[in-house]
Amino acid sequence: MKLTRIGLLVLAMSFVIAGCGRIKQITEITDKLSGDRLYFCERYVASEIGEGSQFKPGKVTVMLKLSKSIGVSEVDINITDVSTGKAVDTQPFTVQPSWDYIHFDDVEFNKKGKYKVSCLKKDGTVIATNEVEII
Numbered sequence: 001m002k003l004t005r006i007g008l009l010v011l012a013m014s015f016v017i018a019g020c021g022r023i024k025q026i027t028e029i030t031d032k033l034s035g036d037r038l039y040f041c042e043r044y045v046a047s048e049i050g051e052g053s054q055f056k057p058g059k060v061t062v063m064l065k066l067s068k069s070i071g072v073s074e075v076d077i078n079i080t081d082v083s084t085g086k087a088v089d090t091q092p093f094t095v096q097p098s099w100d101y102i103h104f105d106d107v108e109f110n111k112k113g114k115y116k117v118s119c120l121k122k123d124g125t126v127i128a129t130n131e132v133e134i135i
Contacts, residue, residue, distance in 0.1 A: 037065045038119055038128035044103040054133045057112065062104040064119050064128055069098045072121050077104050082114040082131065109134045 042050030044061045051063075062077055064070075073096065079089045093104050109115065111134065118129040 036067055036128040037063075038117065038130040039063050039065075040117075040130070040132050044105065053131070054135050055109065057110055057134055059106045059108055060132065062107050062117060062119070064102040064104070066100040066102075066127070069100045070095055070102065070127065071097050073097055074122050075127065076120045076122070077107055078118045078120055079107070079109075080116040080118070082116055088115065 039051060039062075040053065040055065041061050041063055042052075042055070044063065073094060075093050075095055077091045077093060078087060079091075080087050089108070091104075091107060095102055104119075107117075109132070114131055114133045116129060116131050119127040121127060
């Protein structure tokens with residue numbers, strides 16, 4: 001079987017396309033393991049229970065996993081409605097500067113919708129952000 005230049009080009013392009021999908025998956029996994037990560041779960045006891053991105057209206061625990069200690073003693077959890085871009089709520093929390101794994105319990109989401117949730121230093125610096133959907 002002899003491959004033409006066009007056949008070789010098509011074969012090479014299919015490897016590149018398949019490889020791009022794998023690179024994205026590897027990047028997402030690496031970010032989760034090594035970078036700062038804000039995510040959500042139903043509650044935190046000794047471990048996370050019910051991690052996800054969709055929840056029913058009510059209280060959700062916001063989790064923050066950092067690559068190094070947070071370095072401040074006060075932060076805000078800011079909730080913004082994705083559809084309007086307007087801040088819905090900002091809740092202050094006290095933390096220890098040495099912490100790199102933090103749970104913010106009982107963050108209230110009363111209405112259905114998609115929300116951007118950010119952990120901010122008091123000077124407005126974004127520590128980490130993610131989206132959650134209330135269904």
